[in-house]
Amino acid sequence: MVGKTESQNGAVKATAAPAMNLESDLFSNFSFKSFKLKTKQQELLLRVSILGLVYILAFITRLFSVLRYESMIHEFDPYFNYRTTLFLTEKGFYEFWNWFDSESWYPLGRIIGGTLYPGLMVTAAFIYWTLRFLRFAVHIREVCVLTAPFFASNTTVVAYFFGKEIWDSGAGLVAAAFIAICPGYISRSVAGSYDNEGVAIFALLLTFYLFVKAVNTGSLAWALASAFGYFYMVSAWGGYVFIINLIPLYVLVLLITGRYSMRLYVAYNCMYVLGMLLAMQIRFVGFQHVQSGEHMAAMGVFFLMQVFYFLDWVKYMLSDTKLFQAFLRITVTSAIAVGALALGVGTASGYISPWTGRFYSLLDPTYAKDNIPIIASVSEHQPTAWSSFMFDFHILLFLFPAGLYFCFKKLSDATIFIVMYGLTSMYFAGVMVRLILVATPAVCLISAIAVSATIKNLTSLLRTKSKTAVAGSSKGTGGSKASSKASFDQSQPFQKNGAIALLLGAFYLLSKYATHCTWVTSEAYSSPSIVLAARGAHGNRVIFDDYREAYFWLRQNTPPDAKVMSWWDYGYQITAMGNRTVIVDNNTWNNTHIATVGRAMSSYEDEAYEIMRSLDVDYVLVVFGGVTGYSSDDINKFLWMVRIGGGVFPVIKEPDYLVNGDYRVDKGAAPKMLNCL
Amino acid sequence: MARSTGKDAQALFHSLRSAYAATPTTLKIIDLYVGFAVFTALIQVVYMAIVGSFPFNSFLSGVLSCVGTAVLAVCLRIQVNKDNKEFKDLPPERAFADFVLCNLVLHLVIMNFLG
Numbered sequence: 001m002v003g004k005t006e007s008q009n010g011a012v013k014a015t016a017a018p019a020m021n022l023e024s025d026l027f028s029n030f031s032f033k034s035f036k037l038k039t040k041q042q043e044l045l046l047r048v049s050i051l052g053l054v055y056i057l058a059f060i061t062r063l064f065s066v067l068r069y070e071s072m073i074h075e076f077d078p079y080f081n082y083r084t085t086l087f088l089t090e091k092g093f094y095e096f097w098n099w100f101d102s103e104s105w106y107p108l109g110r111i112i113g114g115t116l117y118p119g120l121m122v123t124a125a126f127i128y129w130t131l132r133f134l135r136f137a138v139h140i141r142e143v144c145v146l147t148a149p150f151f152a153s154n155t156t157v158v159a160y161f162f163g164k165e166i167w168d169s170g171a172g173l174v175a176a177a178f179i180a181i182c183p184g185y186i187s188r189s190v191a192g193s194y195d196n197e198g199v200a201i202f203a204l205l206l207t208f209y210l211f212v213k214a215v216n217t218g219s220l221a222w223a224l225a226s227a228f229g230y231f232y233m234v235s236a237w238g239g240y241v242f243i244i245n246l247i248p249l250y251v252l253v254l255l256i257t258g259r260y261s262m263r264l265y266v267a268y269n270c271m272y273v274l275g276m277l278l279a280m281q282i283r284f285v286g287f288q289h290v291q292s293g294e295h296m297a298a299m300g301v302f303f304l305m306q307v308f309y310f311l312d313w314v315k316y317m318l319s320d321t322k323l324f325q326a327f328l329r330i331t332v333t334s335a336i337a338v339g340a341l342a343l344g345v346g347t348a349s350g351y352i353s354p355w356t357g358r359f360y361s362l363l364d365p366t367y368a369k370d371n372i373p374i375i376a377s378v379s380e381h382q383p384t385a386w387s388s389f390m391f392d393f394h395i396l397l398f399l400f401p402a403g404l405y406f407c408f409k410k411l412s413d414a415t416i417f418i419v420m421y422g423l424t425s426m427y428f429a430g431v432m433v434r435l436i437l438v439a440t441p442a443v444c445l446i447s448a449i450a451v452s453a454t455i456k457n458l459t460s461l462l463r464t465k466s467k468t469a470v471a472g473s474s475k476g477t478g479g480s481k482a483s484s485k486a487s488f489d490q491s492q493p494f495q496k497n498g499a500i501a502l503l504l505g506a507f508y509l510l511s512k513y514a515t516h517c518t519w520v521t522s523e524a525y526s527s528p529s530i531v532l533a534a535r536g537a538h539g540n541r542v543i544f545d546d547y548r549e550a551y552f553w554l555r556q557n558t559p560p561d562a563k564v565m566s567w568w569d570y571g572y573q574i575t576a577m578g579n580r581t582v583i584v585d586n587n588t589w590n591n592t593h594i595a596t597v598g599r600a601m602s603s604y605e606d607e608a609y610e611i612m613r614s615l616d617v618d619y620v621l622v623v624f625g626g627v628t629g630y631s632s633d634d635i636n637k638f639l640w641m642v643r644i645g646g647g648v649f650p651v652i653k654e655p656d657y658l659v660n661g662d663y664r665v666d667k668g669a670a671p672k673m674l675n676c677l
Numbered sequence: 678m679a680r681s682t683g684k685d686a687q688a689l690f691h692s693l694r695s696a697y698a699a700t701p702t703t704l705k706i707i708d709l710y711v712g713f714a715v716f717t718a719l720i721q722v723v724y725m726a727i728v729g730s731f732p733f734n735s736f737l738s739g740v741l742s743c744v745g746t747a748v749l750a751v752c753l754r755i756q757v758n759k760d761n762k763e764f765k766d767l768p769p770e771r772a773f774a775d776f777v778l779c780n781l782v783l784h785l786v787i788m789n790f791l792g
Binding site: 218219220221223224227261262263265266269270273274276277278280281287290314316317318326327 | 689692693696697733734737738741744745748749751752753755756760761763764767772775776778779782783786787789790
């Protein structure tokens with residue numbers, strides 16, 4: 001826009017002074033050309049530098065706990081991932097793929113090679129081997145700790161490209177900035193949180209971006225890339241079920257609204273067939289893509305697409321519509337009949353397994369509480385409160401509907417996709433706190449569209465005033481045009497002031513967002529659960545390293561083949577740091593085994609002794625927080641032990657441990673509570 | 678009633694046949710390939726129904742390789758067909774190269790999955 005005024009000025013100068021020689025004319029043209037080049041280069045430089053800064057920001061904002069405590073692995077699950085990665089780097093890939101672990105789930109053991117998602121471990125091992133190849137002597141623990149922030153930075157780059165694909169590069173930059181510091185994502189990807197989600201969100205966004213790119217361009221190469229992205233996602237996290245259900249739903253919506261095109265056919269079919277085949281290479285997933293009810297939507301849409309496009313082709317070839325109607329009727333009825341029959345027979349005979357508990361509880365939130373206490377007991381699986389939404393999203397929460405409005409104004413294949421992704425993920429985020437993580441990229445992208453569109457409108461309002469003023473003065477045309485411009489100019493000052501005020505307001509909101517995110521990261525999401533800090537009597541900071549000291553005591557003072565019984569929360573940490581065999585751990589794949597431990601914990605001592613003898617237990621680990629005021633210890637979790645144990649062994653009844661329906665742990669507690677293990 | 682639907686079906690068949698005869702030879706070759714792949718898949722399914730599906734991964738990889746290459750060939754046909762306005766900027770060599778690449782990946786995965 002500014003370039004145009006320059007050209008007008010140059011032209012005016014050239015015509016108004018015909019006596020000027022040719023060199024000045026050439027000079028003005030030359031300056032016009034070099035100015036235009038400079039603007040493009042300036043824009044590119046600006047974009048690259050912004051993206052680079054956002055990349056670095058995403059990395060360093062996740063390093064709070066490394067700076068405050070030390071570089072260690074947080075929480076419970078990451079210890080298992082760390083142990084498996086250690087095994088992978090020491091023994092190699094074949095040993096890792098075929099590993100049978102006899103140190104956990106004591107009498108049963110666990111087929112680790114076949115029951116985990118290898119993406120995270122293989123990624124970390126790959127980074128480790130690359131760094132070693134370049135002669136950087138790093139320890140695998142450092143690589144593990146910093147894997148999640150590194151992939152968070154990569155996610156911002158993917159978010160930029162995705163935003164560019166959906167809307168324009170401005171929205172992409174804003175989306176990258178939002179997702180770099182959004183607390184919903186930071187909560188599961190701080191340095192030290194070495195868990196599947198750190199890598200999985202990157203894979204999720206990458207798969208979605210590549211698929212939308214494939215639908216936009218209709219190229220087989222992009223569809224192949226999205227199949228590989230899907231493979232990476234399947235290898236990284238069990239949440240891939242979201243992708244394999246959202247994409248068919250999106251295709252269905254496009255078919256219904258009449259936006260189908262040949263590009264959609266190419267993109268979806270290539271991605272589905274290749275993605276399904278690649279996904280079945282992961283042993284943990286196995287044949288689920290053809291046998292499990294959760295994946296049937298994708299297959300159904302696949303067949304529907306074949307029928308749909310076949311009919312389209314026949315309609316194109318036939319010129320007579322009456323014949324086509326007859327053909328249409330026959331084909332559609334037969335296809336529906338065959339499909340319904342196949343689905344019915346499959347489900348009734350049990351060949352197609354129904355939705356598993358974890359995912360069924362997403363559709364029916366009351367299911368887990370009644371039937372599967374283990375799933376209900378995990379605090380991350382509870383429904384989300386509004387305060388959690390506000391805490392994790394801040395201003396994005398009200399920018400989200402604004403962004404939806406902009407998307408609906410400019411509907412295209414890509415915006416339909418992001419709208420669907422946003423709405424479905426927000427519904428699931430409302431059902432389970434943990435799934436706010438999956439909703440975060442959608443919310444960031446949609447809010448970025450709102451912010452980018454609003455700021456663009458406001459700044460173009462600012463620029464229009466200056467452009468019309470310059471054009472009016474340099475043109476000097478007839479009176480009518482000048483008078484209309486004059487009246488236009490009169491309303492300009494109000495609009496310009498309004499625009500400036502709104503822009504300032506927008507910048508204020510964004511800066512508040514940045515402050516809030518940093519505060520949240522620093523206070524709430526940066527504590528490694530394994531090291532606790534508290535204020536002493538005089539206000540000085542006291543660090544409790546009790547967990548690790550206990551595990552190292554186990555490691556140094558017990559015989560190497562000792563078996564430790566504890567509640568399943570601590571299983572992974574005991575095997576990783578204590579290096580001893582445990583009875584149950586966080587994998588929770590065997591409910592009866594956990595119920596046995598729960599029963600042992602809540603029976604009278606002589607019964608418990610029998611149970612423990614049968615399991616060959618040598619040591620019992622119990623966490624007690626009464627001395628330090630640590631509130632999430634085993635006494636707090638005790639009722640869950642009772643419920644889970646009672647779920648399998650009706651001998652244990654919850655009312656036995658309560659006094660008048662209250663849970664008390666002091667002298668006035670129920671007698672069974674006082675006398676149990 | 679039956680006679681009218683019979684006549685309808687015949688008329689349908691004739692018009693389809695005449696319309697199809699007008700398609701270029703290159704597309705007909707691709708259609709032949711698709712038909713062959715689907716036919717092979719059907720044979721495999723019938724064989725599985727007779728013999729049982731014990732090494733299920735072998736059965737799946739066999740059927741999916743046929744279905745996969747059929748689907749990829751249909752995608753190629755769509756991209757190469759001159760009547761499709763959306764793909765008129767795509768050179769047919771690029772479409773064929775994509776087809777070959779995807780088939781390569783498909784068969785590598787199949788070979789790994791065959792067991």
